[in-house]
Amino acid sequence: MSWLAVATLAGLGAFHGLNPGMGWLFAVAIGLQERSALAVLRSLLPIAAGHALSVFAVAGLVEVLRSVLATRVVAIAGGVVMVGFGLWKALSRRHFAWAGMRLTPWQLTGWSFLMSSVHGAGLMLVPVLVANPPPGVHRDHALHAPSDPGALLWQGLAATTVHTVAMVAVAGAVGLLVYRVLGLEVLRRAWVNLDLVWAVALIGSGAAAVVLTI
Amino acid sequence: MPLWKPDPTFYPSPRQAVTAPAEKLAYVAAFDRSAEKPDAIAVLDVDETSTSYGRVVGWTDLPYRGDELHHFGWNACSSALCPAAPHPHVERRYLIVPGLRSSRIYVLDTKDDPRAPRVMRTIQPEELAKAGYSRPHTVHCGPEGIYVSNLGGADGADGPGGIALLDHDSFDVLGAWEIDRGPQYFGYDFWWHLTRDVLVTSEWGTPSMIEDGLVGELLLGRKYGHQIHFWDLRKRRHLQTLDLGDQHQMALELRPAHDPTKEYGFVGVVVSVEDLSASVWLWHRDDGGAFTIRKVIEIPAEPADAADLPPILQPFGAVPPLVTDIDLSVDDRYLYVSAWGIGKLLQYDVSDPFAPRLTGEVRLGGIVSRAAHPAAPELALAGGPQMVEVSRDGRRVYITNSLYGAWDDQFYPDGVGAWAAKLDVDLDSGGIAPDPRFFPHGDEFRGLRVHQTRLQGGDASSDSYCFP
Numbered sequence: 001m002s003w004l005a006v007a008t009l010a011g012l013g014a015f016h017g018l019n020p021g022m023g024w025l026f027a028v029a030i031g032l033q034e035r036s037a038l039a040v041l042r043s044l045l046p047i048a049a050g051h052a053l054s055v056f057a058v059a060g061l062v063e064v065l066r067s068v069l070a071t072r073v074v075a076i077a078g079g080v081v082m083v084g085f086g087l088w089k090a091l092s093r094r095h096f097a098w099a100g101m102r103l104t105p106w107q108l109t110g111w112s113f114l115m116s117s118v119h120g121a122g123l124m125l126v127p128v129l130v131a132n133p134p135p136g137v138h139r140d141h142a143l144h145a146p147s148d149p150g151a152l153l154w155q156g157l158a159a160t161t162v163h164t165v166a167m168v169a170v171a172g173a174v175g176l177l178v179y180r181v182l183g184l185e186v187l188r189r190a191w192v193n194l195d196l197v198w199a200v201a202l203i204g205s206g207a208a209a210v211v212l213t214i
Numbered sequence: 215m216p217l218w219k220p221d222p223t224f225y226p227s228p229r230q231a232v233t234a235p236a237e238k239l240a241y242v243a244a245f246d247r248s249a250e251k252p253d254a255i256a257v258l259d260v261d262e263t264s265t266s267y268g269r270v271v272g273w274t275d276l277p278y279r280g281d282e283l284h285h286f287g288w289n290a291c292s293s294a295l296c297p298a299a300p301h302p303h304v305e306r307r308y309l310i311v312p313g314l315r316s317s318r319i320y321v322l323d324t325k326d327d328p329r330a331p332r333v334m335r336t337i338q339p340e341e342l343a344k345a346g347y348s349r350p351h352t353v354h355c356g357p358e359g360i361y362v363s364n365l366g367g368a369d370g371a372d373g374p375g376g377i378a379l380l381d382h383d384s385f386d387v388l389g390a391w392e393i394d395r396g397p398q399y400f401g402y403d404f405w406w407h408l409t410r411d412v413l414v415t416s417e418w419g420t421p422s423m424i425e426d427g428l429v430g431e432l433l434l435g436r437k438y439g440h441q442i443h444f445w446d447l448r449k450r451r452h453l454q455t456l457d458l459g460d461q462h463q464m465a466l467e468l469r470p471a472h473d474p475t476k477e478y479g480f481v482g483v484v485v486s487v488e489d490l491s492a493s494v495w496l497w498h499r500d501d502g503g504a505f506t507i508r509k510v511i512e513i514p515a516e517p518a519d520a521a522d523l524p525p526i527l528q529p530f531g532a533v534p535p536l537v538t539d540i541d542l543s544v545d546d547r548y549l550y551v552s553a554w555g556i557g558k559l560l561q562y563d564v565s566d567p568f569a570p571r572l573t574g575e576v577r578l579g580g581i582v583s584r585a586a587h588p589a590a591p592e593l594a595l596a597g598g599p600q601m602v603e604v605s606r607d608g609r610r611v612y613i614t615n616s617l618y619g620a621w622d623d624q625f626y627p628d629g630v631g632a633w634a635a636k637l638d639v640d641l642d643s644g645g646i647a648p649d650p651r652f653f654p655h656g657d658e659f660r661g662l663r664v665h666q667t668r669l670q671g672g673d674a675s676s677d678s679y680c681f682p
Contacts, residue, residue: 020297020300021300025297025300026297026298028297028681029296029297029409029680029681032475032681032682033409033474033475033682093216093383094383095299095301095304095382096299096301097299097357097358097359097382098298098299098357098358099298099356099357099358099411099447099448100298100357100411100447100448101296101297101298101408101409101410101411101680102409102410102411111298184226184227184230184681185230187220187226187295187302188219188220188222188224188225188226188230189219191219191220191302192218192219193216193217193218193219193303195216195303196216196218
């Protein structure tokens with residue numbers, strides 16, 4: 001992976017970590033309920049695991065598809081899916097519904113997996129994944145040739161790891177900041193509608209993936 | 215269109231909600247007992263700086279007749295900030311208004327003209343019947359949609375009552391909420407401990423037990439509801455029943471602590487058939503993890519001359535207090551208890567919920583006392599403090615005087631009239647007093663009776679919070 005790819009994956013991780021809906025808000029609520037900053041951090045572990053699973057489901061699929069199809073095809077298909085998903089996010093008023101706040105770590109992992117999946121967290125990584133040449137293939141040929149699936153999966157896993165580490169680092173920092181310093185009032189003042197931002201980000205990068213590949 | 219910033223009326227915690235600005239409008243359910251005119255939502259000006267303060271400044275007539283408006287609620291509230299499915303960029307905008315007798319549910323849009331909400335959707339009884347229910351009562355905005363409790367079954371079935379789930383956005387009836395109702399049969403009120411995944415329901419009776427008036431044989435036979443039920447909010451399964459004893463007839467309003475780290479709440483009981491007293495009970499989680507309940511307030515009946523009593527009470531020679539509504543301030547400090555029979559609103563300091571301390575009382579109306587309001591000292595009032603609503607900051611308490619059409623007629627056979635009052639609260643040392651500038655009554659309500667009040671932006675019984 002190029003440094004640019006690593007930086008972009010980490011940047012997207014930070015962006016996901018920043019979103020209250022992706023986990024830090026839940027962690028803060030658990031921390032406040034248990035009156036413990038440690039509980040904030042502890043609950044971020046299953047949240048990170050769920051996020052990683054959701055992202056890897058997409059990353060793994062993209063990489064496996066690249067081993068049988070030309071990357072160009074995968075990029076275009078991925079881009080189209082992203083634009084469609086982003087439009088749906090932008091136009092639909094539906095939102096994730098979930099009852100229950102007393103969750104076991106496994107349930108919290110499941111919650112995070114679903115939350116990340118319905119927000120298209122993994123999809124957002126597609127342009128970075130397909131821009132990355134398969135291991136051992138020179139960039140000039142990257143868009144054409146199918147290549148080794150095992151190596152590609154490892155690459156997907158590496159991308160997921162970079163992304164998730166950045167995500168959980170930012171979520172932990174924001175969660176602790178809100179828990180210790182800023183207080184809950186920040187939710188009322190600074191919580192912009194990230195669903196709209198996500199929709200725009202999905203549409204924009206999906207379109208870019210399609211245009212740049214063609 | 216979704217908002218860019220969270221709806222400003224949503225607060226993560228009750229501690230923040232008490233800092234909310236004073237409400238400017240109040241919505242009051244008003245119904246025509248004769249069902250000749252449509253029921254309506256009356257809009258009261260509650261802005262103390264306004265020239266029309268204390269007056270009815272707007273009306274929304276409903277398209278049908280005979281609905282018997284009763285309780286209602288908002289489409290969205292502070293629970294939208296809850297972390298499991300946060301969606302704070304929706305608007306608190308629509309009033310969900312059930313007709314308790316007709317089983318219709320109206321959706322009113324308050325945004326364009328808050329003084330004249332527009333009916334934007336009518337959910338017909340047939341649609342509600344898809345959930346298996348009729349006679350919709352309490353409305354709460356919650357994690358999986360809009361929850362509406364019901365007293366009756368569908369398609370002519372008297373019961374069981376239960377909760378119907380409505381879609382957040384489309385207001386379509388999604389179905390019955392319960393997956394396993396266990397022994398629960400009667401419906402009435404419900405609320406929850408949101409962060410503990412616990413839902414609580416209470417019991418009145420089925421439609422046949424209430425719609426033609428209180429049935430003496432059923433009451434003395436101890437047939438009305440006297441239990442409360444605890445449910446797993448996530449799995450929608452019945453967990454536990456607490457029986458107050460069958461002498462304690464009609465366990466109605468449920469007021470759990472707003473502080474999400476607390477697991478206690480209050481329920482009011484209308485009447486004990488042993489001595490006509492009324493009571494308030496406290497449920498809480500015991501050390502073993504199960505819920506338990508105990509009586510924390512008892513209000514005795516007041517002796518009276520049979521000649522002064524309506525026929526239904528003459529055999530007893532006393533006025534039962536009839537606790538028909540209670541309301542807990544957002545800071546969980548004061549509990550307000552309306553004793554509709556004796557015409558009293560009582561204020562208790564419940565800082566220690568196990569030991570409520572009476573800190574204030576106001577007498578208005580009452581079956582025998584007929585106490586007047588300071589704004590009209592010559593006017594003997596019928597009805598009594600009934601529905602209570604407390605402002606988010608806890609400084610103002612609003613009351614109305616009708617209980618339920620058929621029951622009004624039994625306890626106030628000369629006519630219950632219609633009046634609303636506002637009480638000012640002394641937050642520091644306790645105490646309540648009627649505001650002499652605020653007394654809409656009589657013709658101002660166009661001959662309709664008045665029931666629940668909802669305050670613009672939310673009130674003490676509209677919102678639940680996930681953060682302490």
